[in-house]
Every structure is written in structure tokens, then in C-alpha cells.
Amino acid sequence: MSKKWHELALEAHDGTRHVLGISGGKDSAALAVYIKDHYPQIAEQMEYFFTDTGAELQEVYDTLDKLEAYLGKPIVRLSSSRDFNHWLTMHDNMLPSVKARWCTRVLKIKPFEEFVGDDPVISYVGIRADENREGYVSHKSNIKAVFPFAQDGIVREDVFRILEDSIGIPAYYEWRSRSGCFFCFFQRQEEWLGLKRRHPDLFKIAVEMEENVSQRKFNWSTGERVEAGNGYTWHQSGKLEELVGRAELKERENKEKYNAKAKTSWQERIKCEDDDEPEDKACIICSL
Numbered sequence: 001m002s003k004k005w006h007e008l009a010l011e012a013h014d015g016t017r018h019v020l021g022i023s024g025g026k027d028s029a030a031l032a033v034y035i036k037d038h039y040p041q042i043a044e045q046m047e048y049f050f051t052d053t054g055a056e057l058q059e060v061y062d063t064l065d066k067l068e069a070y071l072g073k074p075i076v077r078l079s080s081s082r083d084f085n086h087w088l089t090m091h092d093n094m095l096p097s098v099k100a101r102w103c104t105r106v107l108k109i110k111p112f113e114e115f116v117g118d119d120p121v122i123s124y125v126g127i128r129a130d131e132n133r134e135g136y137v138s139h140k141s142n143i144k145a146v147f148p149f150a151q152d153g154i155v156r157e158d159v160f161r162i163l164e165d166s167i168g169i170p171a172y173y174e175w176r177s178r179s180g181c182f183f184c185f186f187q188r189q190e191e192w193l194g195l196k197r198r199h200p201d202l203f204k205i206a207v208e209m210e211e212n213v214s215q216r217k218f219n220w221s222t223g224e225r226v227e228a229g230n231g232y233t234w235h236q237s238g239k240l241e242e243l244v245g246r247a248e249l250k251e252r253e254n255k256e257k258y259n260a261k262a263k264t265s266w267q268e269r270i271k272c273e274d275d276d277e278p279e280d281k282a283c284i285i286c287s288l
């Protein structure tokens with residue numbers, strides 16, 4: 001029988017580093033709390049880190065502050081040495097997309113791999129027992145990933161309970177199903193509407209970024225620039241203002257449903273919603 005994650009952790013030799021990446025999302029935050037509460041010996045050795053893309057929501061920083069206070073330890077802030085605009089220029093002004101996801105590579109994975117270097121590392125990943133997805137598992141041979149929630153049978157409902165009993169559920173879950181950059185292309189159309197309402201300044205920036213590249217031609221199937229094709233947008237189904245318009249229309253058409261939903265607190269509501277869509281697989285290092 002293969003060893004449990006905490007046996008591996010406790011048996012690791014002295015030079016091994018224990019690292020837990022906090023994305024700002026619910027699962028990694030709950031995992032940090034869970035390990036501190038149930039495995040203090042491992043938590044004592046843990047290095048927490050957050051990879052800042054420079055395009056994070058204030059709600060994410062608020063969650064990090066609460067978590068640091070609860071853990072009694074700093075969450076090391078990592079970042080790529082350059083900002084998003086630099087990398088955008090380096091990628092020929094092609095906005096990242098599902099097919100051309102350079103952002104995760106340069107803004108998330110590279111800083112993490114530099115942080116751990118060649119040290120022997122155990123990386124703690126918050127994938128739960130009730131989901132079927134893979135986290136970012138580095139191909140570097142010195143990094144061993146372990147999955148405490150998956151092995152201990154912790155499911156979505158448990159994660160919400162762990163957070164409610166400790167630091168609270170991150171506030172952006174009221175209108176968004178994942179953490180990550182404010183302009184993340186994985187957002188659903190109603191989440192873009194949420195961004196426009198909660199952070200109009202950031203929404204405006206995302207619209208301007210789209211405008212700046214709208215003359216570019218892009219093939220959504222291959223993720224490549226082409227001579228003939230659609231003008232580039234954050235989402236395949238149209239410009240941000242169109243997406244938001246459709247979300248508003250949907251809201252008006254389903255007024256009764258939305259009014260009924262509004263009567264329940266968002267903390268209760270999200271427990272019944274599905275945030276683990278297949279596309280989340282693609283962005284797990286940003287939002288887990």
C-alpha cells in the first residue's frame with residue numbers, strides 16, 4: 001500500500017523543503033488551514049507562497065492577509081521580474097487565451113520553479129477527494145507533489161466548512177468562481193459583468209487591452225495569429241461589452257430566478273454552485 005502524504009512528509013530528510021502555493025482560491029487556503037490545525041508538525045516546516053501576476057483583485061490580497069494572520073507565518077510573494085505588459089509585448093501583443101496560455105507559464109510556473117530551485121521539495125496541492133482533475137505537477141525531478149485532501153477524503157463541502165471556521169470564504173466568490181487575474185479569459189460572461197459592477201476601473205482596463213489588439217487576426221482553434229480571421233477579443237464569443245450585454249439580458253429575462261437567489265446569502269448560494277468545470281483544469285495553478 002502506498003504511503004499517506006503525511007507519512008511521506010514526516011519521513012522526509014532534513015534538507016527537504018515543504019511548500020504550499022496559495023492561489024487566493026478556496027482550496028489552497030483551506031489546505032493551509034487544514035494542515036495547520038491537524039498536522040502542526042508539518043505546518044511548522046511549511047513555506048507558503050503566492051505568485052503575484054500584478055493583475056490580482058484586492059479581495060485576493062485581503063484573503064492573503066487573513067490567512068497570514070491565521071497561520072502566524074508570512075506568505076512569500078513571488079513574481080515574474082517584469083509586469084504583464086512587458087510579457088504582452090514579448091508575445092507580439094497577443095493576449096493570452098486557452099490555446100495560447102503563455103501567461104501561466106511566465107507569470108506563475110516560472111517564478112515557482114525559480115523559488116524552489118534544485119532543492120528537494122514536497123509541494124502540497126489542494127485537489128479534493130470529490131474532483132477529477134490534475135494540479136500543476138512540475139516535471140522537475142526534485143519536486144514531489146502530494147494531495148492531502150484527495151487522500152484524506154476532504155470534499156467541497158468540507159472546504160467551505162474549514163474556511164467558515166477560520167478565515168471566512170474569500171469575498172470575490174460572491175460574484176466570481178475562481179481567483180486569478182482580473183482579466184482572466186476563463187471568466188464566464190456573468191463574471192465579466194461582476195467585474196464591471198465591482199471593479200469598473202479594472203473592467204475598463206480589460207476593455208482597453210482588448211481594443212488595443214482588436215485589429216489583430218487570430219485563429220481560435222490553433223491559438224495562432226493569421227492574416228484572415230476574427231479580430232482578437234478576450235473571449236471567443238465577442239467583445240467584452242457584448243458579453244456583458246448578454247449577461248445583463250439574461251439577468252433581465254430570468255429576473256424571478258435572480259431575485260430568488262438574492263434572498264439567500266452568497267456564502268450559502270455558492271456551496272450549491274459548480275465551480276469545478278473542465279476548463280478549470282487548465283488554470284489550476286492560478287485558481288485552486
Ligand code: SF4
Nearest residue numbers: 103104180181184286
Ligand atoms: S489567472 Fe488566467 S490570465 Fe492570469 S495567469 Fe492564470 S490563466 Fe493567465
